[in-house]
Amino acid sequence: MELRQNHTRIKVINIILALFTVILTDSRNSVSGRKVDHYKEYNFEYSSTSCRAHSATLTDFGGVGDGKTLNTKAFKDAICYLSQFESDGGSILFVPPGKWLTGSFNITSDHFTLFLHQDAVLxxxxxxxxxxxxxxLPSYGRGRDTEGGRYISLIFGTNLTDIVITGDNGTIDGQGQTWWDKFHKGELQYTRPYLIEILYSENIQISNLTLVNSPSWNIHPTYSSNVIVQGITITAPVTSPNTDGINPDSCTNVRIEDCFIVSGDDCVAIKSGWDEYGITFGMPTKQVFIKRLTCISPTSATIALGSEMSGGIEDVRAEDILAINTESGVxxxxxxxxxxxxxxxxxKGMILKTMKYVFWMTGNYGSHPDNNYDPNALPVIQNINYRDVAAENVTIAAHLEGxxxxxxxxxxxxxxxxEMAQKANKLPWNCTDISGISSDVTPQPCDLLPDQGEGYTSVCNFPTERIPIDEVEVQTCACKTKVLTRNVY
Structure with a gap:
């Protein structure tokens, strides 16, 4: 009897254990695939002209960094939310590691910073x-690629104050191949977009980023003042059309420094409007300082002035410039x-290796927006100074055509x-409709630049007075933020 009772107890216990196992398994299955929120904390420092009091991350607004989900709305919502802090210490939007697919979005808040983590790719x-x-643009009258309008830039802003676009060498990838193909096939309805364009603004910093494969120009500050572009790496295939690196346009007080550019067009191009539209708009680019620039562009210039320069260009300084396999120096x-x-x-201070031209000026760059330009509107080119230049493997020393x-x-x-290349032109200097002087130049310049004798450099002196943008210093800022992550259990 007792044995039978014990046997019954054991069966009951086994049944209870089995039921418990089923309940536990069902409980686990019921939470299988459930998304559990976690937060990863990021503490980082960054160099900026302005530190911010408030922060948010893109994932707080539904951002998904899988390279497939479109994040345009997340960027817009984040910037809209952070705009409430523009008069309360400003704000920073942190883009964490991931591949963040997005269409164009506008910066609409003053005192705003966009920061890309080193493993973040837009x-x-x-x-x-x-x-x-x-x-x-009113100073152009039409798009650069086609008549009429233009596609807005990937990151765009207008009428802003104190804007910083920076990172820990995060990447902005323009995925430009499809745009280049449409350009070559003549299939564009509007002018291609740029990667970053800021209009009618002041106190702008664009720094410590890598920009790749832009559909067209990379960085285009326009009608703006107090602009710093610093520590930027720009790369695109050297055959890509019009992938200019940095193009300040009708801007005052610009500092470009410590940038590395491989481009299908000019590495830096300084502009101020196109023909009658630029003349009417009348906003020059002036007080520009370019320092420590490295350029590779086999079909274009290290630094170009123009061709759109109808509003005027003045007081441009460049020093410590390295160009390799580039068509021309300046x-x-x-x-x-x-x-x-x-x-x-x-x-001053240019080192040039494997160049077609060292110096190139032309008054015959005849691209026009339309046929309404004034044939009597003649440009004034004067007081152009080059000194302390070493070049090797050069095809033509200079083409100076007024x-x-x-x-x-x-x-x-x-x-x-x-130092001329083995297959250099027999005539190293080609000069027409110019005047000036030279000193201590090899090979000997053309007769229109008479030699003043060795050591004569007083006219070619580099300015010693600083321009206002040189007085602007960046500081080290700190940010602490949390990034939402989701794990599946």
Whole structure:
């Protein structure tokens, strides 16, 4: 009897254990696939002209960094939310590691910082529907690629104060191949977008980022003042069309420093409007300092002035420049109908390796927005100074072509050594409609630049007074933020 009772107890216990196992298994199955929220904390420092009091992360607004989910709305919502802090210490939007596909989005808040983690990649959408079409710039009258409007830039802003776009060398990938193909096939309805464009703004910093494969120009500050572009790496295939690196346009007080650019067009191009539109708008680019620039661009210039320069360009300084396998060192591009001026240009300390030209100026760069330009609008090119240049494997030392009846004047070239390539042109200097002087230049310049004798550099002196943007210093800022992550159990 007792044995039978014990046997019954054991069966009951086994049944209870089995039921418990089933209940436990069902409980586990019921939470299988459940998303559990976790937060990863990021503490980082960054160099900035302004520190911020408030922060948020893109994932707080539904951002998904899988390279497939479109994050345009997440960027817009995040910036809209952070705008409430623009008068309360400003804000920073942190983009964490991941691949963040997005269409164009606008910065709409003052005192705002966009920060990309070193493992964050912004992927520009290749769907044209994700890019709004906006009016041409008033100083251009039309788009650069086509008549009429243009696609808005990936990161765009207007009428802003104190904007910082920076990172820990995070990446912005324009995924430009489809745009380049449409350009070559003549299939573009509007001008291609740029990666970053800020208009009518002041106190802008763009720094410590890698920009790759832009559909067209990479960085385009326009109608703005107090602009710093620092520590930027820009790369695109050297055959890609119009992938200019940094193009300050009708801007005052610009500092470009410590940048590395591989491009299908000019590494730095300084502009101020196109023909009659630029003349009417009348906003020059002035007080620009370019320092420690490295450039590779086999078909274009290290630094270009123009060709759109109808609002005027003045007081541009460049030093410590390295160019490798680049078409020209410094190029001035203008034409009849441009009007405007390029004056007070100072360049020193260039090292050039494998170049077609060292110096190139032309008054015959005849691209026009339309046929309404004034043929009597002649540009003024004067006081152009180059010194302390060493170049090797050069095909043509200089091509200096002014305009008949409108010569380029005040050209000064000193302390320049150019080693010509084995298959160099027999005539290393080609000069027409220019005037100026030279000193201690090899090979000997053309007769229109008479040699003043060794050591004569007083006219070619580099300015010693600082421009206002040189007084602006960056500081070390700290940020602490949490990033939402989800794990599946």
């Amino acid at each position: 992927l520009a959408s290749q769907d044209e529907n994700d890019w709004a079409v906006i009016k041409p 190029r001035i591009k203008t034409a009849v109908g441009r009007g405007g001026y390029v004056k007070d240009i100072y360049v 305009i008949q009846g409108d010569p380029f004047t005040g050209i000064c070239i000193s302390n320049v050594t150019i």
